[in-house]
Amino acid sequence: MASELxxxxxxERGEAEGLSKKEVKRLVNEEMPDRSREIAAAVADHVRxxxxxxxxxxxxxxxxxxxxxxxxxxxRLVGEILSRGxxxxxxxxxxxxxxxxxSQLNTHKAAHIGHLRNICLGVSVTNLLAAAGYPTVPAxxxxxxxxxxxxxxxCYERFHRGQEPSDILQRGRWLGEVYAEANRRLRFRKDALxxxxxxxxxxxxxxxxxxxxxxxxxxxxxxxxxxxYLLGRTIHAQEIKEDQLRQDDVIPRYWPIVGEQLRLExxxxxxxxxxxxxxxxxxxxxxxxxxxxxxxxxMDDWWGQVVGWEAEVKETFQRWERKEPAFVALxxxxxxxxxxxxxxxxxxxxxHFDHWFTESAVEEPGRAVVQDLLARGIAEVSDGLPVVxxxxxxxxxxxxxxxxxxxxSDGTTLYxxxxxxxxxxxxxxxxxDISIWVVDVRQSLYFDQVFKVLELAGFxxxxxxxxxxxxxxxxxxxxxxxxxGTAPIYEDIRDAVVGRARTIIEEKNPDLTGEARDxxxxxxxxxxxxxxxxxxxITKVVVFDLDEALSFDGxxxxxxxxxxxxxxxxxxxxxxxxxAILATAGDLAFTGLEPSELTLLQHLxxxxxxxxxxxxEYRPLLITNYVxxxxxxxxxxxxxxPVLQSGxxxxxxxxxxxxxxxxxxxxxxxxxGIDAPEEM
RNA sequence: GCGCCCGUAGCUCAGUGGAUAGAGCGCUUGCCUCCGGAGUAAGAGGUCGCAGGUUCGAGUCCUGCCGGGCGUACCA
Numbered sequence: 003m004a005s006e007l008x009x010x011x012x013x014e015r016g017e018a019e020g021l022s023k024k025e026v027k028r029l030v031n032e033e034m035p036d037r038s039r040e041i042a043a044a045v046a047d048h049v050r051x052x053x054x055x056x057x058x059x060x061x062x063x064x065x066x067x068x069x070x071x072x073x074x075x076x077x078r079l080v081g082e083i084l085s086r087g088x089x090x091x092x093x094x095x096x097x098x099x100x101x102x103x104x105s106q107l108n109t110h111k112a113a114h115i116g117h118l119r120n121i122c123l124g125v126s127v128t129n130l131l132a133a134a135g136y137p138t139v140p141a142x143x144x145x146x147x148x149x150x151x152x153x154x155x156x157c158y159e160r161f162h163r164g165q166e167p168s169d170i171l172q173r174g175r176w177l178g179e180v181y182a183e184a185n186r187r188l189r190f191r192k193d194a195l196x197x198x199x200x201x202x203x204x205x206x207x208x209x210x211x212x213x214x215x216x217x218x219x220x221x222x223x224x225x226x227x228x229x230x231y232l233l234g235r236t237i238h239a240q241e242i243k244e245d246q247l248r249q250d251d252v253i254p255r256y257w258p259i260v261g262e263q264l265r266l267e268x269x270x271x272x273x274x275x276x277x278x279x280x281x282x283x284x285x286x287x288x289x290x291x292x293x294x295x296x297x298x299x300x301m302d303d304w305w306g307q308v309v310g311w312e313a314e315v316k317e318t319f320q321r322w323e324r325k326e327p328a329f330v331a332l333x334x335x336x337x338x339x340x341x342x343x344x345x346x347x348x349x350x351x352x353x354h355f356d357h358w359f360t361e362s363a364v365e366e367p368g369r370a371v372v373q374d375l376l377a378r379g380i381a382e383v384s385d386g387l388p389v390v391x392x393x394x395x396x397x398x399x400x401x402x403x404x405x406x407x408x409x410x411s412d413g414t415t416l417y418x419x420x421x422x423x424x425x426x427x428x429x430x431x432x433x434x435d436i437s438i439w440v441v442d443v444r445q446s447l448y449f450d451q452v453f454k455v456l457e458l459a460g461f462x463x464x465x466x467x468x469x470x471x472x473x474x475x476x477x478x479x480x481x482x483x484x485x486x487g488t489a490p491i492y493e494d495i496r497d498a499v500v501g502r503a504r505t506i507i508e509e510k511n512p513d514l515t516g517e518a519r520d521x522x523x524x525x526x527x528x529x530x531x532x533x534x535x536x537x538x539x540i541t542k543v544v545v546f547d548l549d550e551a552l553s554f555d556g557x558x559x560x561x562x563x564x565x566x567x568x569x570x571x572x573x574x575x576x577x578x579x580x581x582a583i584l585a586t587a588g589d590l591a592f593t594g595l596e597p598s599e600l601t602l603l604q605h606l607x608x609x610x611x612x613x614x615x616x617x618x619e620y621r622p623l624l625i626t627n628y629v630x631x632x633x634x635x636x637x638x639x640x641x642x643x644p645v646l647q648s649g650x651x652x653x654x655x656x657x658x659x660x661x662x663x664x665x666x667x668x669x670x671x672x673x674x675g676i677d678a679p680e681e682m
Numbered sequence: 683g684c685g686c687c688c689g690u691a692g693c694u695c696a697g698u699g700g701a702u703a704g705a706g707c708g709c710u711u712g713c714c715u716c717c718g719g720a721g722u723a724a725g726a727g728g729u730c731g732c733a734g735g736u737u738c739g740a741g742u743c744c745u746g747c748c749g750g751g752c753g754u755a756c757c758a
Contacts, residue, residue, distance in 0.1 A: 038738080108758085149757070387756050401684060407756045417758050446686070447753055473687070474752080510720065526720090538695070541687060543751070550694075554720060556706040557695085564720050572717050615698075627696065630705085637721065646717045660717095682720075 042066050076592035076603050076659075083606060083662040084584045091609045091669050093135035093617075097435075101139040101428055102128045104440035105353055108145035109340035110154040112178030113347055114489035115546050116442075116475045116482050122535040122675065123472055124440040125353050126622035129673040134617030139434060141357040143424065144344065146337050147322070148361060148417070150181060155332060156311075156318040157184035166339075174343030175493070177336060188315065190300065191308045194253060195242050197293050198260070202236040204283040205290065207267050212236050215259045224256070225249040232256070254305045261298060264291040319414055347492060350528070352675045357432065359424055365415045367423035371459075372409050380458050387411040390455045406451040421452050429463045436468065438620070443471030443540075470620050472540035478547055495548065500527035502552045503560075507682065514681065525677035526560050532676050533559035537626040557630055562667060563679055565633035565640075569664035570680040572645055576657055583661045590658050591651035598642040599659065602635040606666050613673075622674060629670040636663050 039061065046061040049068065053059070058069035083090045104124020107113050124140070132138045145151075157180050167176050186193075201208045216229050225248050232252075235242050247253070268287040285293075321329040348355070372388055375381035381390045387410060392403035408418050428437050439449060449469040456464035475482060482489040504523035507514055514522060534551050538544055554560040573583075595603075609628070616624035645656040668678040 106758090145758075385755080389755060391755095401754085405755050410756045412756090414756090416756065418756095442758090443687075444752060445758075448758085471686090476751090506720070511718085542695080543688075545694085547694095550707085553707075556720095558706080558720090560720050561706095564718085568718065568721085575717060623696085627705095630696095634705090640717080641722060644717070681718090 072595050072600055072603070073592040075607075076595065076599075076655075077587075077590045079603060079607050080590060080592075080655075080658045080662045081587040083665055084580075084587050084658065087580075087665060088669060088672075090665060091613045092133050093610065093614055095137075096135040098136060099139060099434045100131050100136045100436040100438065101141055101357075101432060101434040102131065102438045102440060103141045103143055103359075103428075104128075105348065105355075106143045106145060106441065107344050107347070108148075108150060109174075109337050109344070110151045110177050111145075111181050111340075112175060112489070113344070113492045114482060115477075115492065115495060116489065118351075118492055118495075118531070119472060119475050119535045119544060120440060120442070121348075121351050121353055122532045123470075123540065123622065125351065125675045126536055126625070126673060127438070127440060127470065127620050129675065130613065130617045130620070130622060130625065133613050133669075133673055136436075136617075139356050139432065140354060141359060141428075142348075142353070142355045143359040144341075144361065146340075146360045146362050147333075147365065148415075149319075151333070151337075152319050152322060153184040153188065153315055154181040155329075155336065156315050157181070157187065158336070159318075159332070160311075160314065170339065170342060171346075173336075173339035174341075175491070177339055178491075187304060187311055188308065190297070190304045191244055191253075194257070194297050194301070194305070195244060197290070197297070198236070198253075199239075199241050200285065200293075201260070201264075201290065203239045204285070205267070205287075208263060209236060209239075211263050215256075215263055218259045219252075219256050222255045224252050228252045250306060254301050257294075257298060257301045261291075261294050264294050267291070316412070319412070323414060350496070351532075359427075361417075361420050364420040364423045364427070367427070368415055368419035368421075369409070371422045371426070372419060375408065375455070375459060378459070380455070381408060385411075390451075390458070392451060392454050392458070395458055396454075403451050403454050404447070406448075406455060408455075418448070418452060422456065425452060425456055425464060425467065426461060429461075436466070437463075438468045438470050440470045440472070443473055445469070446471045470540070473543045475544045475546050478545060490546070490548070495531065495551070496528065498548060499531050499551060500524055503527035503530070503554070506554065511682065518681075522679050522682045525679045526554070526563060526682060529559040529563060529671075529676040530554055532674060533562075533626060536622045536674055539621070539623050559671075559676055560682070562629050562633040562671065563676070563682060565636045566664055566667045566671070566678045567680060567682045568640060569636065569660050569667070572660050573657070573664065574680075575646060578657065580661065583658055586654055587658055590655045592655045592659075593651075596639075596643050598635070598638040599656075602632070602639045602659065602663060605632045605635045606662055609666055609670070625670055625673050629667055629674070632663065632667055632670065636667075639663075 042061040046059050046066050049056070049066065050059040055071075056068050057071045058067075060067045060069075086092075102124060104127070105117070105121045107117055128138050128140045154177060158177070161183075162180055166173050212233060216233055219229055219232075220226075228247050228249050229252075231246055232242065234240075244253075264287070268291040270287070318329075322333070372381065375390065376383070376388055380395065381388045383389075384391070384405075387407055389405050389407045391405045393401060393405075396403070406418055407416060408422065410416060425437075428434060441449070446469055449467070449471075453464040453467045453469075477488075477490070500523050503526040504519065507519055507523055507526075531551060535544065537557070573580075592599075605628075612624060612628045616622065616628075639659075643656060645653065645660060648656060671678045
């Protein structure tokens with residue numbers, strides 16, 4: 003508005019004549035700040051004259067600030083919060099039923115820190131949508147079949163039959179360990195060759211020592227051509243391929259020689275200078291030695307067996323495909339061991355589901371979808387397996403959706419086989435309008451593919467499917483790998499966090515004991531864990547650091563819980579029931595409000611809007627920020643304004659404000675799935 | 683190569699096109715005879731990756747670069 007007025011003014015005065023557009027604009031910009039202030043002042047005068055109901059109208063720096071009668075607003079707001087209680091912030095009912103699929107845990111595999119982010123997000127997004135007014139249908143999708151299950155059961159039958167712990171509660175976790183071992187066995191050759199490749203690429207000392215090492219290898223009757231091959235590959239920093247080796251045990255013979263060299267390098271403490279043009283090493287000599295050592299004990303025994311094991315796993319897969327009764331029975335039994343554990347984890351974290359989908363249940367429907375796609379020419383067999391060449395089908399020039407394999411060449415099912423069927427089922431069998439998948443962002447291309455294939459097959463609803471992709475959880479030392487068994491297990495982290503909370507309670511609140519102390523330790527520990535998972539945008543990678551998770555100071559759940567506990571304590575000491583406070587809410591006298599009271603009231607007032615916005619954006623983060631702001635505003639108020647010692651009518655008004663704050667904090671925390679303790 | 687994401691204080695992160703860019707951690711200095719100190723007051727700390735553009739106004743939107751992460755046909 004100001005710019006138009008200024009431009010008009012310039013033209014009127016003839017000052018813009020003969021000037022270029024740019025020069026006019028410069029003149030306009032120069033006048034801008036002053037003009038804005040003038041206009042703001044004029045608007046303020048105008049409003050003040052005509053609207054006496056506003057408590058104040060002021061022009062400031064080009065803005066018009068309008069203030070209201072805070073006391074009246076406060077009475078109305080606090081009354082509304084107290085009367086609506088747990089429903090304060092809840093939006094008007096909406097017609098669309100929303101399914102939220104999340105917490106896709108696997109049986110036969112341990113739940114780790116990475117899964118925790120998914121569960122926390124899924125639970126809070128579900129709560130958020132419900133609070134915004136949508137009927138929600140939470141669902142989970144359990145990975146109870148697939149390669150990981152087959153590998154686990156192969157390893158169990160082959161090496162551990164009858165060794166399972168007698169405690170049924172421990173068996174799920176134990177199975178996860180068996181799975182990790184299966185991976186170590188099956189990946190053994192690859193892990194060894196990967197290390198040799200790494201040494202060739204980033205360890206110049208190792209490469210210079212290659213002649214000496216290979217001379218030793220020759221002494222151990224190694225095949226001449228293999229030695230030459232190793233030499234060439236190492237010098238040129240290339241991958242060693244096992245099918246290029248003539249003598250199958252040449253690597254086991256070579257291994258001790260490699261180890262001697264790595265030990266020498268690890269013991270040499272003189273700092274190494276990276277030469278110009280050489281890649282920066284990603285590992286230290288000690289780490290490289292550790293990787294060698296991890297493989298060394300099993301080298302002689304395992305190396306020769308890996309090929310046979312792989313064949314056994316394939317056969318195990320076929321036993322599943324044939325539905326061999328003994329094998330299916332074993333699957334069923336072990337599956338239940340894991341399910342016991344999964345149900346407990348869900349209960350601990352407050353994840354409830356209306357539907358439990360399982361991969362095993364959609365294998366056959368998935369096969370039917372594949373047959374249908376093949377029959378209709380949407381899918382084709384390429385390189386021996388059914389795929390959908392999506393870009394080609396859509397006539398896209400640029401690679402976009404690429405190609406989706408929908409069944410393995412040996413006829414076993416893939417994740418895609420099952421998701422194709424499940425996606426249809428969700429809409430067709432469960433009467434939902436909106437469907438959300440809470441899954442790691444690394445699978446976004448995959449979901450685009452699945453949805454697009456269904457669209458190609460004429461299933462139009464697939465176009466509206468929402469993949470809520472969040473960034474993954476990494477560790478300070480790098481990516482999580484459940485295959486290597488390096489991922490921190492959920493239960494260990496939980497125990498650490500709850501244990502720490504308990505220690506702090508014992509130190510800070512020795513009066514709290516017994517069952518109450520244990521309960522609060524749980525609420526604070528788990529709450530803190532959830533908060534760290536949620537208080538980061540889903541577009542950001544979380545680097546999980548246990549020390550940080552164990553820190554309960556500052557911007558963290560306990561800060562908010564503490565504010566809630568403080569508020570609870572004040573109300574308790576006032577010896578007024580919630581009903582009694584509510585009864586007074588109609589005629590509270592908020593007079594002479596302190597700045598901290600105003601700030602607190604303003605925060606409380608925005609809660610319903612925060613819910614709507616957070617729900618529209620699927621962002622629990624906004625609620626974590628919000629409850630923190632409220633807790634902060636409450637603490638300011640707490641320090642600035644005495645409640646119990648104040649005289650009437652301030653005392654009653656402030657008590658009601660404390661009650662309203664407590665309610666709002668509890669409601670916000672509930673959306674995050676975090677408990678609000680009365681004491682801590 | 684192509685696609686997606688990230689880049690804001692020493693570190694970890696907020697920031698809805700709008701006023702002087704904010705928190706926490708860490709560091710420095712204060713506050714418990716007072717409703718619970720898991721708290722609180724203050725201080726130091728910023729070329730919002732770089733360069734253009736749109737706009738009265740850009741950390742925010744657009745384009746191009748730079749740096750990092752992830753994905754990219756029989757893993758899930």
